[in-house]
Amino acid sequence: xxxxxxxxxxxxxxxxxxxxxxxxxxxxxxxxxxxxxxxxxxxxxxxxxxxxxxxxxxxxxxxxxxxxxxxxxxxxxxxxxxxxxxxxxxxxxxxxxxxxxxxxxxxxxxxxxxxxxxxxxxxxxxxxxxxxxxxxxxxxxxxxxxxxxxxxxxxxxxxxxxxxxxxxxxxxxxxxxxxxxxxxxxxxxxxxxxxxxxxxxxxxx
Numbered sequence: 001x002x003x004x005x006x007x008x009x010x011x012x013x014x015x016x017x018x019x020x021x022x023x024x025x026x027x028x029x030x031x032x033x034x035x036x037x038x039x040x041x042x043x044x045x046x047x048x049x050x051x052x053x054x055x056x057x058x059x060x061x062x063x064x065x066x067x068x069x070x071x072x073x074x075x076x077x078x079x080x081x082x083x084x085x086x087x088x089x090x091x092x093x094x095x096x097x098x099x100x101x102x103x104x105x106x107x108x109x110x111x112x113x114x115x116x117x118x119x120x121x122x123x124x125x126x127x128x129x130x131x132x133x134x135x136x137x138x139x140x141x142x143x144x145x146x147x148x149x150x151x152x153x154x155x156x157x158x159x160x161x162x163x164x165x166x167x168x169x170x171x172x173x174x175x176x177x178x179x180x181x182x183x184x185x186x187x188x189x190x191x192x193x194x195x196x197x198x199x200x201x202x203x204x205x
Contacts, residue, residue, distance in 0.1 A: 139153075
């Protein structure tokens, strides 16, 4: 399911960008949505920097804390709906509940595997756009090789809090990528076939 090179690069940056985002900030003044993102990222950083959680025997505890922190940043309900697109309307309440759980686990595992081995980079905040209850926070990562990687957070406001519902890396949308993959699997197999794959990934280490 993750054999597409563009998708693999996207997942790499999904883990990497979040850490880099908090290490250095230049450019535009931080606004409401940017501050919300930074607060979430700092919570992840604090866990990764905790010396009491760095040992291998603390891996399980560290990952539980990371999952809790990630769950406070991403709107997995919205991401699930957008990734299934038209298929979402065809699903029962029970199917939707299970899909949100499986999708969130898939995201968390991909995210955590990447961020646990982060290195120091530099990020520039370049722009924040807010249109009522939707926002975009645009950033650029400067790698050690001086390469620039543009990354955009897409957020929406729910109950006075900004939640991330998509991440765009070098023009590639995380949700659009998942949507294409899910649509392809459903077309070749079925919705049940997609769920079986996600269930199997849930049980993988």
